[in-house]
Amino acid sequence: MTDRVIEGKNLVRRHSVLELVEHWAIALSGLLLILTGLLELPIGKRYYVTEIPWFSWSGDFYTTLTIHYIAAVVFVAASFFHVFYHGLLGEGGLLPRRGDLKESIKVIKTFFGKGDEPPFEKYLPEQRLAYMGMAFIIAMLIISGLVKTYKNLLDPQLSYAVTSAATWIHNIFFVLFIAAFIAHIAALVIKPNRPMVRGIFTGTIRLDYARGRHSLWMAALERTKTPSTDDGRGGEREEVAGTGARKDGHVLPGEKPDPGNETGSERTNDKKEEL
Known part of the structure; x- marks a missing residue:
């Protein structure tokens, strides 16, 4: 897990570089699949798309089909990587939980001024539900x-029944994919969600926003990870909570050592001085 507070910049890392790459690989290849899928209807010549500069290729079925296949390879590869990579890491933050539907309704009501938002973890309950919905749509499209x-x-001689069923399923979930994609973008337009747009491009969001809206996530993050600072000795210094002592037992000038970190010889010397 790469989530961490970036000290001095009022930022917290929400997504790693790898997560950004896989997200944009799925998003951009998905957009290309939507475009080429529509052009295969065909609409290129019918609606004069071919007259648009650099879109003369849009009226050729085999060209659009080839591009569709290339985009599909990226889309399928990125989707499988997402499932297996995060599955192996045991990351289940986006998986739906009991009560998410009820909580989602409460959150939606707050957008209309009814009630206050509950404290959130890293992902909102409606994000977890949307994730599972999108995952199902993508799975049906791939199959x-x-x-x-x-x-x-x-x-080419595959039975008509199988071909027809696959075509209908593909077309239905193609429409659902477009609807889910639009809903995904629309969710970011809602005012409380706008600060998360930054995270899609940089992987970070504002620390004050995270502490205010994702307080459960931040509480867990700050409880398990102690910020490190440069000790001026060519390395990072991790402080023992409540003291100025390093974990290696050294104490910096001007800092008060923790008696619990003193070695046996140091305690013996102190006792001799007292005598």
């Missing part, structure tokens, strides 16, 4: 898309 690709490239 049906693989069947259609198998038919196109390897088995």
Whole structure:
């Protein structure tokens, strides 16, 4: 887990670079799949899309299909990487929990001035529900898309029933994917969510915002991770809570040592001086 407070900058890291890469790989390839999927209807020539500069290719079915396949490779690879990578790490922060639906309704009501928001963890309850919904849509698109690709490239004689079912499923979930994508963007327009836009591009959000709205997440984060500062001796210094002592037992000039960190010889010398 890379979540950490960035001291002196009023920032907290919410997403790692790897998470940003996988997010944008799925998002951009997904957008390209939507575009090429629409062009295969076909609408390129019908609605004069081919007349737009640099879009003359949009009227050629095989060109749009090839681009669709290339985007699909990136989309599927990034999706599988997301599932296996975070699964192996045991990261389940986005998985739905009992009571998320009820909490989501409460949160939505607060957008209209009804009640106050409850304290949140790293992810909002509606984010967890939306994540599972999007995951199901993507899974159905991948499965049906693989069947259609198998038919196109390897088995043109695949039964009509299987081909028809795969096509209907792909088309239905294609529409749902567009709707979910629009809802995902629209959620960021809502005022309380706007500070999270920064995290999509930089991986960080404002620390004061996180402490105010995601207090449960920040409490857990600050409870388990003690900020480190440079001790001026060529390395980082981790302080023992409530003292000026380093974990290695050294004490910096002007700092009061913790008796609990003194070695046996130091305590013996102190007793001799007292005598």
